[in-house]
Amino acid sequence: MLGVSTRGIERAVSRGQLKVVYSDSKHGKKAWFAPSDLENYRQQQQARGPVGFMTGGGGQTIGTVIPVVDMQPRPVSEAARRVAVKTVPIIERLALTLVEAAQLSGLPRKFLVQSVRSGALKSVKIGRTVFIKRCDLNQFVQNL
Numbered sequence: 306m307l308g309v310s311t312r313g314i315e316r317a318v319s320r321g322q323l324k325v326v327y328s329d330s331k332h333g334k335k336a337w338f339a340p341s342d343l344e345n346y347r348q349q350q351q352a353r354g355p356v357g358f359m360t361g362g363g364g365q366t367i368g369t370v371i372p373v374v375d376m377q378p379r380p381v382s383e384a385a386r387r388v389a390v391k392t393v394p395i396i397e398r399l400a401l402t403l404v405e406a407a408q409l410s411g412l413p414r415k416f417l418v419q420s421v422r423s424g425a426l427k428s429v430k431i432g433r434t435v436f437i438k439r440c441d442l443n444q445f446v447q448n449l
Contacts, residue, residue: 309350322346400429400436410446420445 309317317323323346326337395405403421407414417437420426427441 308347317346322349399439401439401442403435403437406437406442410442412446 314323318325323338324342327334328337329335395401395409398405401409403414403417406412406417410417417426421428421435421437426437426445429436429438
């Protein structure tokens with residue numbers, strides 16, 4: 306009816322633009338507004354006009370050519386280069402998570418988890434993450 310979100314209504318209430326009366330219902334509190342207050346608020350919203358990037362009135366029309374600015378990437382500082390995370394490709398990793406071991410071996414993750422729990426596949430737990438050494442995974446797959 307007003308063309309605004311629930312959050313917009315909450316803001317209007319907190320600003321005092323809308324008066325609200327709350328009453329209990331079987332689903333919690335229900336908000337009631339006077340019809341005259343809602344109509345006044347709707348008229349205020351319509352009088353405001355659109356809000357956004359193109360509020361200048363003479364916005365761009367379809368087909369307008371807009372010049373593009375060439376931007377050079379920011380030079381990365383030496384400190385930022387040292388901090389940058391260097392990821393090792395999965396094919397070169399010495400220790401693998403269960404997901405990575407499943408991807409590399411082609412075996413289902415659930416099967417690998419069961420094998421780790423039964424002791425058939427050696428693993429190391431660091432924190433909450435289970436790691437499998439690459440050589441142990443290779444040996445496990447060879448023995449299947």
